[in-house]
Amino acid sequence: MIDFIVSKYNYWIYIILMMIGFYAMIGKRNLIKKIIGMNIFQTAVILFYVSIGCKKGGTLPILEHAHGHAGQVIQASSYINPLPHVLMLTAIVVMVSTLGVAIAIVIMIYLKYNTLEEDEILKAIK
């Protein structure tokens, strides 16, 4: 059991983080806490992606003098996979813009109702 957890520790970390974020998004009543939860949730997904690209003993996928040395044997297994990392650059941009939009909306809510507690806002709307 311990072996099982330790050998796949990256997945455990991402799942735990994700659940923390999920709890904060659903369970917390304060809007800023919800946003923080959302951020943790998205970061967990990003960590998941980053960890699946890695290999033990792998190095950066830069081929020195690759051009003109066509006969050179390339050991794909000794390089980490850069693609998930590059995908995450895009996902981080998406995450930041979601955060920006969410905070902008919270500012609108705060200016209108003067509070960030969901219960009080719902009371004010009714």
Add this chain to the structure above:
Amino acid sequence: MIEQAPVLIVVIPLIFAFITPLIGWGKKELCYPWIILALTLSTFCSVITLLTVINTGVIHYHLGGWLPPWGIEYVVDYLSAFVLVIVSFISLTVAVYSKKSVEQELPEKITYFYTIFLLQITGFLGIVVTGDLFNLFVFLEIASLAGYALIAVGEEGAPMASFRYVIMGTIGASFYLLGVGYLYMATGSLNMADLASLLPDLYGSRVVLVAFTFLIVGVAIKMALFPLHGWLPDAYEKAPSSVSALLAPLMTKVAAYVMIRIMFTVFRPYFSIEVFPITTTLSWIAAAAILYGALMALAQTDLKKMLVYILISEVGYLVLGIGLANKNGLTGTILHILNDAFMMVALFMIVGAIVYRCGTREISQFRNLHRKMPFTMAAFVIVGLSVVGIPPTCGFFSKWYLILGAIDASQWVLAGVLMLSSLLNAILFFRVIEYAYIEPRNEHDSGGESLVVTSEEAPLSMLIPIISVTAGVVLLGLVSGRIISTVIQFAVPACF
């Protein structure tokens, strides 16, 4: 030029969106013709693309000349070309319609409104045109982010509704992203066609099952499938009129398109039917959505809120056809993507026009509305009949195919649910029609015949889109056989 059309469909609204603030900075009034120009060009490109697909078959467009599976590929087949034309045409209609209502509801923010409006449409079109799962995520988020912003500028309570949508939408998008990640772990590819050829050997793998589950749940949140619809009613009710008219017909339809893509293109149809049998469950969930939406709509006294719940029930129809997973069912779903987009855009535009003129959405306040706004109310009656499913309007035909599909699958209960929902819809619409058309007789002679209601029809820029879409609702019904024989029968996956 023509071979660039698939990419131009997306690039035109994107570039035009970024120039809109500059134009609005100079002269605010120019924004409106500017976005009309952008969307006309985009619609033109989609129509060309559809015609090319019909004449020469599937189009593959390699962005930057990078070959798939490494580069991003745009794939336009019958299904995506069909949805592209729907999305671009509906957004053009809503753009024409939006002029007066935006001037009334958001006089300060016209420039930015139109910028985000175009970005929203870019997102929708991109989702439909792309052939790459990760690229689809990016477009999904462009569409969602624009949607959050557009909803937040609505009436009282809109920011809170939008905030809830942000939370739910982010959960959906993250689930989708996780699903893509698991698929990448299993196959090392993100290209849909490449995945379709790599995945069948891995169907036993638990990683693939988890990936599939995440993808479907993520998309179901985005399309507001019951019981994941929690964010939708408030968000679409409180959004500005033209935003509801844009989002309500398109977001759900585009998400339904993504669901069809994932279930029947990325995965082979037999995966979700036999290997990991979820289609039956999906169709029962859909039946619950249909009934729930219709019953909740009955309880509403606010017309827009009623329509929002009808929308949830329409999402049920779309998923029901997907869940039946046979030829008639899927034909029904794809036809319903078209028909429902037209019906919903018409209904939401009509509500917007009523709010613009009368300032109320309470059904009980609609007395004499047929004298005040004769054309709008006539359009409402026609579209209402179509939602109920009365021939020759288009709503009848998609329901007909869905019922045929349910009978083919020997799911008699589901066929019964479809008919029952028609009945409920009939009650819903006749209630409104009764308030608007039938005048109370002999009401103590208080108003009596001296009551003269001056005709205050909606402005032309609203009326023309409403009437043309309503005419479309009838026309589509008349030519639906032709639509099926030229496009839809090729859009249904070949193995059915």
